[in-house]
Amino acid sequence: MGVDVMRESTLMWLQYITGLAILVLGAIHFASLTFFQVSNYDQALLYGTVVGRYTNIAWASALELFLALLSYHVFNGFRVILLELRQDGLWTKAVNVTMFLAGLVVLLYGTRTIALFMMGGGA
Amino acid sequence: MSETERMAISTTLEGVEKPVKTVMFRVFRFNPEKDEKPYYKDYEVPIYRFTTVLDALLYIKYNLDPTLSVRYSCRMGVCGSCGMIINGKERLACKTIVLSLNSNIVTVRPLNNLPVVRDLITDFTPFFDKHKQVKPYIIRDDVEAHYDREFIQSMDELMEFMMITNCIKCGLCYSACPTTATDELFLGPQALAQAYRYTIDTRDSGAKERFEAVDTNHGVWRCHFAGACSAVCPKGVDPAFAIQQLKKLLLYRRKKMEKRAPAHESNKPRELLKKVEYPEGWPEQ
Ligand code: HEM
Ligand code: SF4
Ligand code: FES
Numbered sequence: 089m090g091v092d093v094m095r096e097s098t099l100m101w102l103q104y105i106t107g108l109a110i111l112v113l114g115a116i117h118f119a120s121l122t123f124f125q126v127s128n129y130d131q132a133l134l135y136g137t138v139v140g141r142y143t144n145i146a147w148a149s150a151l152e153l154f155l156a157l158l159s160y161h162v163f164n165g166f167r168v169i170l171l172e173l174r175q176d177g178l179w180t181k182a183v184n185v186t187m188f189l190a191g192l193v194v195l196l197y198g199t200r201t202i203a204l205f206m207m208g209g210g211a
Numbered sequence: 212m213s214e215t216e217r218m219a220i221s222t223t224l225e226g227v228e229k230p231v232k233t234v235m236f237r238v239f240r241f242n243p244e245k246d247e248k249p250y251y252k253d254y255e256v257p258i259y260r261f262t263t264v265l266d267a268l269l270y271i272k273y274n275l276d277p278t279l280s281v282r283y284s285c286r287m288g289v290c291g292s293c294g295m296i297i298n299g300k301e302r303l304a305c306k307t308i309v310l311s312l313n314s315n316i317v318t319v320r321p322l323n324n325l326p327v328v329r330d331l332i333t334d335f336t337p338f339f340d341k342h343k344q345v346k347p348y349i350i351r352d353d354v355e356a357h358y359d360r361e362f363i364q365s366m367d368e369l370m371e372f373m374m375i376t377n378c379i380k381c382g383l384c385y386s387a388c389p390t391t392a393t394d395e396l397f398l399g400p401q402a403l404a405q406a407y408r409y410t411i412d413t414r415d416s417g418a419k420e421r422f423e424a425v426d427t428n429h430g431v432w433r434c435h436f437a438g439a440c441s442a443v444c445p446k447g448v449d450p451a452f453a454i455q456q457l458k459k460l461l462l463y464r465r466k467k468m469e470k471r472a473p474a475h476e477s478n479k480p481r482e483l484l485k486k487v488e489y490p491e492g493w494p495e496q
Contacts, residue, residue: 097461100432171428172394180428 099164106161113154120147135209142205155198163191226260226310234258234309236267238279239320242329249327251318252276258309264297264319265304268331280330288445291381295331296320301383301443322386338382341398345406345424350417351473360476362414368474375408375453377446384440384450396429400440400450403431407457410468418468422461431457 125132141147167187171180225231233255241249254275256267265283272279281304284290288306295304297319298312309317325333384400385391391399398406406425410418425431431454440450460468 095426096428096430096432097426097458097465100458101462168433172390172397172433175394175396175429 102160103164103168106157110154110157110161113150113157116150117154139205139209142202143208145206148202148206152199152202155202156195159191159195159198163187163194224260230257230259231310232258232315234267234314235316236271237316237318238268238271238331240279240330241327242278243327256309260310262309263305264295264302264307264309264312264317265293267309267317268304268319280328280332282332289379291379294322294381294383294386296322296386301386303381303383303445306445322382324386324388324391325382333382335380335382337395338380338385338399338401341402342380342405344398345402345409346417346421347402347405347409349409349412349415350420351415353476359480360478361481362474362476364413364474368413372408372411375404375448375450378405378444378448379446381445383443383445384448387439387443389437389439390433390435394429394433397433398425398430400434400454403434403457404440404448404450404453406431407453407460410457410460413471413474416471416473418460418465418471422465422469425457426461431461434458 121132122129131137142151164187167183170183170187236254236256237251238254239249240246240252254271256262256270258267262270263286265281265286268279268281269283272281281293283293283305285292286305288303291303293304294301296302297304297307298314298317301322304319319331321327321331321333325335325338328334378401380401382401384404388397388400390397403425406421409415410421434451434454436451436455438451441448441452444450
Protein backbone atom coordinates (compact mmCIF):
# COMPACT_ATOMS: atom_id res chain seq x y z
CA MET A 89 0.00 0.00 0.00
CA GLY A 90 1.23 3.47 -0.96
CA VAL A 91 3.37 4.29 2.06
CA ASP A 92 4.74 0.76 2.48
CA VAL A 93 6.64 0.91 -0.77
CA MET A 94 8.52 4.06 0.17
CA ARG A 95 11.66 4.03 2.25
CA GLU A 96 11.32 5.39 5.77
CA SER A 97 14.09 7.89 4.98
CA THR A 98 12.11 9.26 2.03
CA LEU A 99 8.97 9.56 4.13
CA MET A 100 10.85 11.42 6.85
CA TRP A 101 12.74 13.62 4.39
CA LEU A 102 9.31 14.71 3.11
CA GLN A 103 8.19 15.18 6.70
CA TYR A 104 10.96 17.72 7.34
CA ILE A 105 10.57 19.48 3.99
CA THR A 106 6.79 19.78 4.39
CA GLY A 107 7.29 20.83 8.02
CA LEU A 108 9.44 23.78 6.93
CA ALA A 109 7.20 24.61 3.97
CA ILE A 110 4.00 24.73 6.04
CA LEU A 111 5.78 26.94 8.51
CA VAL A 112 6.46 29.45 5.73
CA LEU A 113 3.12 29.02 3.93
CA GLY A 114 1.25 29.20 7.24
CA ALA A 115 2.96 32.47 8.10
CA ILE A 116 2.09 33.93 4.68
CA HIS A 117 -1.47 32.65 5.00
CA PHE A 118 -1.85 34.28 8.41
CA ALA A 119 -0.23 37.53 7.28
CA SER A 120 -2.46 37.76 4.20
CA LEU A 121 -5.54 37.66 6.39
CA THR A 122 -4.21 40.23 8.87
CA PHE A 123 -1.33 42.63 8.21
CA PHE A 124 -1.53 42.51 4.40
CA GLN A 125 -5.30 42.81 4.39
CA VAL A 126 -6.17 45.96 2.39
CA SER A 127 -9.71 46.27 3.66
CA ASN A 128 -10.66 46.04 7.32
CA TYR A 129 -9.79 42.84 9.20
CA ASP A 130 -13.40 42.39 10.33
CA GLN A 131 -14.43 42.20 6.69
CA ALA A 132 -11.80 39.58 5.83
CA LEU A 133 -14.18 36.72 6.51
CA LEU A 134 -17.29 38.12 4.85
CA TYR A 135 -18.69 35.59 2.38
CA GLY A 136 -18.12 37.87 -0.60
CA THR A 137 -14.52 38.64 0.41
CA VAL A 138 -13.77 34.94 0.87
CA VAL A 139 -15.16 34.00 -2.52
CA GLY A 140 -13.30 36.96 -4.02
CA ARG A 141 -10.01 35.61 -2.68
CA TYR A 142 -10.69 32.08 -3.89
CA THR A 143 -11.39 33.19 -7.43
CA ASN A 144 -7.86 34.61 -7.48
CA ILE A 145 -5.90 31.77 -9.06
CA ALA A 146 -2.69 32.57 -7.12
CA TRP A 147 -4.55 32.44 -3.79
CA ALA A 148 -6.35 29.22 -4.69
CA SER A 149 -3.12 27.53 -5.81
CA ALA A 150 -1.26 28.60 -2.67
CA LEU A 151 -4.10 27.24 -0.58
CA GLU A 152 -4.11 23.96 -2.49
CA LEU A 153 -0.36 23.64 -1.98
CA PHE A 154 -0.74 24.39 1.73
CA LEU A 155 -3.46 21.74 1.93
CA ALA A 156 -1.38 19.11 0.16
CA LEU A 157 1.71 19.71 2.29
CA LEU A 158 -0.32 19.80 5.51
CA SER A 159 -2.20 16.60 4.65
CA TYR A 160 1.10 14.80 4.16
CA HIS A 161 2.82 16.26 7.21
CA VAL A 162 -0.03 15.77 9.64
CA PHE A 163 -0.92 12.21 8.66
CA ASN A 164 2.63 11.01 8.31
CA GLY A 165 3.24 12.66 11.68
CA PHE A 166 0.33 10.75 13.24
CA ARG A 167 1.61 7.57 11.63
CA VAL A 168 4.97 8.04 13.36
CA ILE A 169 3.36 8.73 16.71
CA LEU A 170 1.03 5.71 16.43
CA LEU A 171 3.85 3.37 15.38
CA GLU A 172 5.69 4.24 18.56
CA LEU A 173 2.60 3.62 20.64
CA ARG A 174 2.19 -0.07 19.95
CA GLN A 175 4.16 -2.73 18.13
CA ASP A 176 2.93 -5.69 16.19
CA GLY A 177 2.71 -6.53 12.52
CA LEU A 178 -1.02 -5.97 12.19
CA TRP A 179 -0.94 -2.62 13.98
CA THR A 180 1.93 -1.38 11.82
CA LYS A 181 0.10 -2.32 8.63
CA ALA A 182 -3.20 -0.89 9.83
CA VAL A 183 -1.60 2.39 10.89
CA ASN A 184 0.32 2.77 7.61
CA VAL A 185 -2.75 2.10 5.49
CA THR A 186 -5.25 4.09 7.58
CA MET A 187 -3.05 7.17 7.76
CA PHE A 188 -2.41 7.06 4.02
CA LEU A 189 -6.14 6.81 3.27
CA ALA A 190 -7.09 9.46 5.84
CA GLY A 191 -4.58 11.88 4.32
CA LEU A 192 -5.95 11.17 0.87
CA VAL A 193 -9.55 11.78 1.98
CA VAL A 194 -8.65 15.13 3.60
CA LEU A 195 -6.69 16.16 0.51
CA LEU A 196 -9.53 15.26 -1.86
CA TYR A 197 -12.25 16.84 0.25
CA GLY A 198 -10.20 20.02 0.70
CA THR A 199 -9.44 20.17 -3.01
CA ARG A 200 -13.16 19.87 -3.72
CA THR A 201 -13.85 22.86 -1.42
CA ILE A 202 -11.13 24.97 -2.99
CA ALA A 203 -12.29 24.08 -6.52
CA LEU A 204 -15.94 24.85 -5.72
CA PHE A 205 -15.10 28.27 -4.29
CA MET A 206 -12.76 29.02 -7.17
CA MET A 207 -15.71 28.51 -9.46
CA GLY A 208 -17.73 31.08 -7.53
CA GLY A 209 -18.76 29.31 -4.37
CA GLY A 210 -21.51 26.88 -3.53
CA ALA A 211 -25.16 27.57 -2.72
CA MET B 212 52.32 -1.34 53.68
CA SER B 213 54.47 -0.01 56.55
CA GLU B 214 52.96 1.72 59.58
CA THR B 215 54.42 5.09 58.48
CA GLU B 216 52.89 4.73 55.02
CA ARG B 217 49.55 3.91 56.58
CA MET B 218 49.77 6.94 58.84
CA ALA B 219 50.66 9.13 55.87
CA ILE B 220 47.60 7.98 53.96
CA SER B 221 45.22 8.29 56.88
CA THR B 222 46.37 11.81 57.74
CA THR B 223 46.18 13.05 54.14
CA LEU B 224 43.02 11.19 53.21
CA GLU B 225 40.27 11.40 55.77
CA GLY B 226 37.65 8.71 55.68
CA VAL B 227 39.91 5.91 54.53
CA GLU B 228 40.40 4.20 57.88
CA LYS B 229 37.06 4.95 59.48
CA PRO B 230 33.66 5.30 57.83
CA VAL B 231 32.63 8.87 57.07
CA LYS B 232 28.96 8.17 57.65
CA THR B 233 26.21 5.61 57.39
CA VAL B 234 24.02 5.70 54.31
CA MET B 235 20.63 4.06 53.90
CA PHE B 236 20.48 1.92 50.76
CA ARG B 237 16.96 1.47 49.45
CA VAL B 238 17.29 -1.52 47.15
CA PHE B 239 14.84 -2.87 44.59
CA ARG B 240 14.12 -6.52 45.33
CA PHE B 241 12.28 -8.98 43.14
CA ASN B 242 12.55 -12.73 42.91
CA PRO B 243 10.07 -13.82 40.21
CA GLU B 244 9.98 -17.33 41.68
CA LYS B 245 8.81 -16.08 45.08
CA ASP B 246 7.55 -12.52 44.94
CA GLU B 247 4.27 -11.40 43.44
CA LYS B 248 5.61 -7.94 42.88
CA PRO B 249 8.79 -5.98 43.43
CA TYR B 250 9.46 -4.14 46.67
CA TYR B 251 12.20 -1.99 48.19
CA LYS B 252 14.26 -3.05 51.17
CA ASP B 253 16.41 -0.73 53.30
CA TYR B 254 19.96 -1.50 54.45
CA GLU B 255 22.35 0.64 56.48
CA VAL B 256 25.84 0.67 55.05
CA PRO B 257 28.98 2.27 56.53
CA ILE B 258 30.50 4.47 53.84
CA TYR B 259 34.21 5.20 53.53
CA ARG B 260 35.68 7.92 51.39
CA PHE B 261 36.03 5.78 48.28
CA THR B 262 33.18 3.29 48.78
CA THR B 263 31.37 2.78 45.48
CA VAL B 264 27.74 1.80 45.10
CA LEU B 265 28.92 -1.64 44.02
CA ASP B 266 31.08 -1.92 47.16
CA ALA B 267 28.02 -1.01 49.23
CA LEU B 268 25.84 -3.60 47.49
CA LEU B 269 28.49 -6.28 48.05
CA TYR B 270 28.74 -5.19 51.69
CA ILE B 271 25.00 -5.82 51.96
CA LYS B 272 25.35 -9.19 50.25
CA TYR B 273 28.23 -10.36 52.47
CA ASN B 274 27.10 -8.90 55.79
CA LEU B 275 23.38 -8.21 55.81
CA ASP B 276 21.49 -10.20 53.19
CA PRO B 277 23.13 -12.90 51.05
CA THR B 278 20.01 -13.22 48.88
CA LEU B 279 20.66 -9.92 47.12
CA SER B 280 21.49 -10.45 43.44
CA VAL B 281 23.80 -8.06 41.66
CA ARG B 282 25.80 -8.51 38.45
CA TYR B 283 29.35 -7.21 38.13
CA SER B 284 32.69 -8.31 36.84
CA CYS B 285 35.54 -5.86 36.36
CA ARG B 286 34.75 -3.38 39.16
CA MET B 287 36.50 -0.71 37.13
CA GLY B 288 34.04 0.64 34.56
CA VAL B 289 35.20 -1.56 31.71
CA CYS B 290 32.95 -4.60 31.43
CA GLY B 291 29.57 -2.88 31.42
CA SER B 292 27.90 -5.43 33.74
CA CYS B 293 26.91 -3.26 36.69
CA GLY B 294 24.60 -0.68 35.09
CA MET B 295 21.64 0.29 37.29
CA ILE B 296 19.54 3.26 38.24
CA ILE B 297 21.07 5.02 41.23
CA ASN B 298 19.14 7.91 42.74
CA GLY B 299 17.05 8.15 39.58
CA LYS B 300 19.86 8.19 37.07
CA GLU B 301 21.51 5.46 35.00
CA ARG B 302 25.04 4.86 36.28
CA LEU B 303 27.68 2.15 36.61
CA ALA B 304 27.59 1.01 40.26
CA CYS B 305 31.35 0.41 40.25
CA LYS B 306 32.14 3.91 39.00
CA THR B 307 29.80 5.74 41.35
CA ILE B 308 31.38 6.91 44.61
CA VAL B 309 28.61 6.94 47.23
CA LEU B 310 29.74 10.27 48.77
CA SER B 311 29.58 11.95 45.36
CA LEU B 312 25.81 11.37 45.40
CA ASN B 313 25.57 13.77 48.35
CA SER B 314 22.65 11.89 49.80
CA ASN B 315 21.92 9.97 52.99
CA ILE B 316 19.48 7.72 51.20
CA VAL B 317 20.57 5.98 48.01
CA THR B 318 17.88 4.30 45.93
CA VAL B 319 19.03 1.52 43.65
CA ARG B 320 16.90 -0.18 41.02
CA PRO B 321 17.43 -2.20 37.82
CA LEU B 322 17.71 -0.58 34.37
CA ASN B 323 14.55 0.43 32.51
CA ASN B 324 13.36 -1.08 29.22
CA LEU B 325 14.78 -4.55 29.91
CA PRO B 326 13.12 -7.50 31.67
CA VAL B 327 14.21 -8.02 35.29
CA VAL B 328 15.80 -11.40 35.95
CA ARG B 329 16.13 -10.88 39.68
CA ASP B 330 16.72 -7.87 41.97
CA LEU B 331 19.17 -5.58 40.17
CA ILE B 332 19.85 -7.93 37.27
CA THR B 333 18.21 -7.34 33.89
CA ASP B 334 18.07 -9.58 30.83
CA PHE B 335 20.15 -8.02 28.03
CA THR B 336 18.87 -10.34 25.28
CA PRO B 337 16.77 -7.69 23.44
CA PHE B 338 19.64 -5.22 23.71
CA PHE B 339 22.20 -7.59 22.21
CA ASP B 340 19.73 -8.78 19.56
CA LYS B 341 19.36 -5.22 18.34
CA HIS B 342 23.11 -4.74 18.43
CA LYS B 343 23.48 -7.80 16.18
CA GLN B 344 20.81 -6.52 13.80
CA VAL B 345 22.98 -3.58 12.70
CA LYS B 346 25.92 -5.88 11.80
CA PRO B 347 28.47 -4.31 14.14
CA TYR B 348 31.61 -5.53 12.37
CA ILE B 349 33.69 -4.65 9.33
CA ILE B 350 32.03 -6.00 6.21
CA ARG B 351 34.19 -6.52 3.13
CA ASP B 352 34.83 -9.28 0.65
CA ASP B 353 38.51 -9.81 1.34
CA VAL B 354 38.78 -9.88 5.14
CA GLU B 355 40.11 -13.43 5.23
CA ALA B 356 42.51 -12.95 2.36
CA HIS B 357 45.52 -11.33 4.05
CA TYR B 358 45.30 -11.56 7.79
CA ASP B 359 48.83 -10.24 8.27
CA ARG B 360 48.13 -6.87 6.60
CA GLU B 361 46.48 -3.75 7.91
CA PHE B 362 43.95 -1.73 6.02
CA ILE B 363 45.25 1.79 5.50
CA GLN B 364 43.38 4.42 7.50
CA SER B 365 44.43 7.97 8.28
CA MET B 366 44.28 9.46 11.76
CA ASP B 367 41.48 11.81 10.61
CA GLU B 368 39.46 8.90 9.30
CA LEU B 369 39.94 7.06 12.57
CA MET B 370 38.91 10.11 14.59
CA GLU B 371 35.57 10.22 12.73
CA PHE B 372 34.37 7.28 14.84
CA MET B 373 36.98 6.73 17.56
CA MET B 374 34.72 8.10 20.30
CA ILE B 375 32.01 5.55 19.50
CA THR B 376 34.42 2.61 19.80
CA ASN B 377 34.55 3.28 23.55
CA CYS B 378 31.11 1.72 23.99
CA ILE B 379 31.13 -1.09 26.58
CA LYS B 380 27.53 -2.22 25.95
CA CYS B 381 26.43 -1.36 29.45
CA GLY B 382 22.89 -0.48 28.31
CA LEU B 383 22.65 2.77 30.28
CA CYS B 384 21.66 4.69 27.13
CA TYR B 385 19.10 2.02 26.25
CA SER B 386 17.53 2.42 29.68
CA ALA B 387 17.47 6.23 29.49
CA CYS B 388 15.98 6.49 25.97
CA PRO B 389 12.33 7.67 25.93
CA THR B 390 11.63 6.12 22.52
CA THR B 391 12.91 2.72 23.70
CA ALA B 392 10.48 3.05 26.60
CA THR B 393 7.45 3.16 24.30
CA ASP B 394 8.62 1.42 21.12
CA GLU B 395 9.96 -2.00 22.02
CA LEU B 396 11.15 -2.61 18.45
CA PHE B 397 13.16 0.62 18.28
CA LEU B 398 16.80 -0.33 17.71
CA GLY B 399 17.94 2.01 20.48
CA PRO B 400 20.88 4.41 20.89
CA GLN B 401 23.64 1.85 21.35
CA ALA B 402 22.87 -0.20 18.21
CA LEU B 403 22.27 2.87 16.05
CA ALA B 404 25.51 4.50 17.20
CA GLN B 405 27.36 1.30 16.27
CA ALA B 406 25.64 1.23 12.88
CA TYR B 407 27.10 4.67 12.24
CA ARG B 408 30.50 3.72 13.65
CA TYR B 409 30.95 0.78 11.26
CA THR B 410 29.41 2.49 8.24
CA ILE B 411 31.66 5.54 8.49
CA ASP B 412 34.75 3.35 9.02
CA THR B 413 36.74 3.61 5.76
CA ARG B 414 37.76 -0.06 6.00
CA ASP B 415 34.13 -1.11 5.71
CA SER B 416 31.92 -1.59 2.67
CA GLY B 417 28.75 -2.80 4.38
CA ALA B 418 26.75 0.44 4.12
CA LYS B 419 24.00 -1.11 2.01
CA GLU B 420 23.27 -3.95 4.43
CA ARG B 421 23.40 -1.67 7.43
CA PHE B 422 21.18 0.97 5.84
CA GLU B 423 18.60 -1.73 5.22
CA ALA B 424 18.69 -2.63 8.91
CA VAL B 425 18.28 0.93 10.19
CA ASP B 426 16.09 2.64 7.56
CA THR B 427 12.89 1.00 8.81
CA ASN B 428 9.65 1.70 10.69
CA HIS B 429 11.41 1.18 14.01
CA GLY B 430 14.91 2.22 13.03
CA VAL B 431 16.93 5.41 13.03
CA TRP B 432 13.99 7.75 12.28
CA ARG B 433 12.30 6.98 15.56
CA CYS B 434 15.04 8.92 17.35
CA HIS B 435 13.73 12.40 18.18
CA PHE B 436 16.99 13.64 19.60
CA ALA B 437 16.00 13.72 23.27
CA GLY B 438 19.70 13.23 24.06
CA ALA B 439 19.15 11.20 27.26
CA CYS B 440 21.51 8.52 25.91
CA SER B 441 24.46 10.89 25.65
CA ALA B 442 23.70 12.39 29.06
CA VAL B 443 24.12 9.04 30.84
CA CYS B 444 26.86 7.31 28.85
CA PRO B 445 29.73 6.50 31.26
CA LYS B 446 32.31 6.25 28.47
CA GLY B 447 31.81 9.61 26.80
CA VAL B 448 30.10 8.11 23.74
CA ASP B 449 27.60 10.52 22.14
CA PRO B 450 24.96 8.23 20.62
CA ALA B 451 22.55 11.12 19.99
CA PHE B 452 25.14 12.79 17.78
CA ALA B 453 26.00 9.54 15.99
CA ILE B 454 22.32 8.92 15.22
CA GLN B 455 21.89 12.36 13.68
CA GLN B 456 25.01 11.69 11.60
CA LEU B 457 23.52 8.39 10.49
CA LYS B 458 20.34 10.18 9.37
CA LYS B 459 22.55 12.59 7.44
CA LEU B 460 24.30 9.70 5.68
CA LEU B 461 20.93 8.23 4.69
CA LEU B 462 19.63 11.51 3.30
CA TYR B 463 22.69 12.97 1.60
CA ARG B 464 25.31 10.29 1.08
CA ARG B 465 23.40 7.06 0.68
CA LYS B 466 24.50 6.20 -2.87
CA LYS B 467 28.07 7.30 -2.26
CA MET B 468 28.38 5.27 0.93
CA GLU B 469 26.82 2.20 -0.67
CA LYS B 470 29.31 2.31 -3.51
CA ARG B 471 32.37 3.32 -1.50
CA ALA B 472 35.32 1.03 -2.05
CA PRO B 473 36.83 -0.01 1.30
CA ALA B 474 40.31 1.18 2.23
CA HIS B 475 43.00 -0.91 0.54
CA GLU B 476 45.48 -2.91 2.54
CA SER B 477 49.06 -2.08 3.32
CA ASN B 478 51.64 -3.68 1.04
CA LYS B 479 53.78 -4.54 4.06
CA PRO B 480 53.02 -7.39 6.46
CA ARG B 481 52.30 -6.26 10.00
CA GLU B 482 55.53 -5.83 12.01
CA LEU B 483 54.23 -7.85 14.89
CA LEU B 484 53.32 -10.84 12.77
CA LYS B 485 56.71 -10.98 11.05
CA LYS B 486 58.22 -12.20 14.32
CA VAL B 487 55.63 -14.90 14.83
CA GLU B 488 56.84 -18.39 14.16
CA TYR B 489 54.09 -20.12 12.29
CA PRO B 490 53.32 -23.69 13.31
CA GLU B 491 54.38 -26.46 11.00
CA GLY B 492 52.05 -26.90 8.07
CA TRP B 493 50.84 -23.28 8.34
CA PRO B 494 50.24 -21.84 4.86
CA GLU B 495 53.05 -19.63 3.48
CA GLN B 496 52.20 -15.93 3.73
C1 HEM C 1 -1.41 17.54 13.91
C2 HEM C 1 -0.44 18.21 13.35
C3 HEM C 1 1.01 17.77 13.26
C4 HEM C 1 1.58 16.55 13.51
C5 HEM C 1 0.91 15.25 13.95
C6 HEM C 1 3.01 16.69 13.29
C7 HEM C 1 3.93 15.70 13.46
C8 HEM C 1 5.29 15.82 13.25
C9 HEM C 1 6.27 14.80 13.46
C10 HEM C 1 5.99 13.41 14.00
C11 HEM C 1 7.47 15.30 13.12
C12 HEM C 1 8.80 14.54 13.16
C13 HEM C 1 9.51 14.84 14.45
C14 HEM C 1 10.65 13.92 14.68
O1 HEM C 1 10.83 12.93 13.96
O2 HEM C 1 11.36 14.14 15.68
C15 HEM C 1 7.28 16.66 12.72
C16 HEM C 1 8.29 17.51 12.34
C17 HEM C 1 8.11 18.84 12.01
N1 HEM C 1 6.91 19.53 12.00
FE1 HEM C 1 5.10 18.77 12.42
N2 HEM C 1 3.27 17.97 12.91
C18 HEM C 1 2.07 18.68 12.87
C19 HEM C 1 1.88 20.00 12.54
C20 HEM C 1 2.89 20.86 12.19
C21 HEM C 1 2.69 22.26 11.85
C22 HEM C 1 1.34 22.96 11.86
C23 HEM C 1 3.93 22.78 11.57
C24 HEM C 1 4.33 24.15 11.17
C25 HEM C 1 3.63 25.22 11.30
C26 HEM C 1 4.90 21.71 11.72
C27 HEM C 1 6.24 21.85 11.51
C28 HEM C 1 7.17 20.84 11.65
C29 HEM C 1 8.58 21.00 11.41
C30 HEM C 1 9.30 22.29 11.02
C31 HEM C 1 9.17 19.74 11.63
C32 HEM C 1 10.66 19.37 11.49
C33 HEM C 1 11.39 19.63 12.76
C34 HEM C 1 11.46 18.42 13.66
O3 HEM C 1 11.63 17.29 13.22
O4 HEM C 1 11.35 18.62 14.89
N3 HEM C 1 4.23 20.57 12.11
N4 HEM C 1 5.93 16.96 12.80
S1 SF4 D 1 26.82 4.07 24.20
FE1 SF4 D 1 27.54 4.47 26.32
S2 SF4 D 1 25.69 4.14 27.58
FE2 SF4 D 1 25.26 3.20 25.58
S3 SF4 D 1 25.86 1.03 25.86
FE3 SF4 D 1 27.66 2.11 25.01
S4 SF4 D 1 28.89 2.72 26.80
FE4 SF4 D 1 26.83 2.18 27.57
S1 FES E 1 31.67 -4.05 37.19
FE1 FES E 1 32.45 -3.81 35.15
S2 FES E 1 31.63 -1.88 34.58
FE2 FES E 1 31.05 -2.03 36.66
